Amino acid sequence: MPLRKPTTAPDRVELLTKVSLFSECNKKELAQIAAATRETNVASGTVLVEQGARGDQFFVLAEGLAWVSIDGKKVASIKPGSFFGEMALLDQGPRTATVTAELPSRLLVLDARSFAALVKENPSVALKIMRGLAERLRAAEATPTH
Numbered sequence: 183m184p185l186r187k188p189t190t191a192p193d194r195v196e197l198l199t200k201v202s203l204f205s206e207c208n209k210k211e212l213a214q215i216a217a218a219t220r221e222t223n224v225a226s227g228t229v230l231v232e233q234g235a236r237g238d239q240f241f242v243l244a245e246g247l248a249w250v251s252i253d254g255k256k257v258a259s260i261k262p263g264s265f266f267g268e269m270a271l272l273d274q275g276p277r278t279a280t281v282t283a284e285l286p287s288r289l290l291v292l293d294a295r296s297f298a299a300l301v302k303e304n305p306s307v308a309l310k311i312m313r314g315l316a317e318r319l320r321a322a323e324a325t326p327t328h
Contacts, residue, residue, distance in 0.1 A: 191216055194290060197244055200263045203314035211307050218296040221288065228283045230266075237270035237277045238294040246287025252279045259284070268315060271297045 194216035198204050204212060221244070224230065231237055233252060248260040257279070260266060266281055271294050301308040 194219060194221075197242060197263070197290065201242055201265050202317065203265055203268060203311060205317075206310040206313055207307060211304060211310070214300060214304055215292070215307065216290075218300045219290040219292045222291055223286070223288050224283045226283055226285050226287075228287075230281045230283060230289070231270075231277045231279070233278065233280045234276050236274060237267055238274045240267040240271045240292045240297070241265060241281075242290040242292075244288045244290055246289075247284040248281050248287060249284050250279045250281050268318070270294065272315075 191213065195209065195212045198207075198212045198216055204215060207215065219242075224246075230241060230248060231239075242265045243260050243262050245262055247262075248266075249256050250258040250260060250266070260281065266279075267277070269275065270277070271292065274294055
């Protein structure tokens with residue numbers, strides 16, 4: 183299945199409106215976030231992040247499918263509009279899981295340096311994203327682990 187052509191700025195903003203992490207951001211802030219991202223296409227089988235490796239990138243899956251595995255066991259799938267790697271934006275620490283593209287995929291990527299510049303320019307974005315992170319953590323804590 184061929185991937186669509188690269189997204190335009192309005193397409194990126196539209197995609198980001200569907201990402202729960204950015205749910206409190208307005209259109210202007212979403213446009214700033216979109217401008218800070220880069221787009222990349224990857225083949226199926228590409229390891230996007232590896233458990234234990236240090237990371238500094240956040241990803242939004244625009245198209246395709248990816249699998250999450252922990253200690254070699256598949257635990258979840260990532261579908262278009264979903265995101266992963268958000269903790270790396272904050273601490274550049276080790277990844278908690280491996281994410282592998284199951285299908286050819288198109289992703290928006292935001293690295294820690296671009297994120298830091300974005301937050302410096304618009305501090306309200308940081309607070310809104312932290313609220314989104316808190317929501318995700320609460321949801322994760324409420325989900326049974328067995």
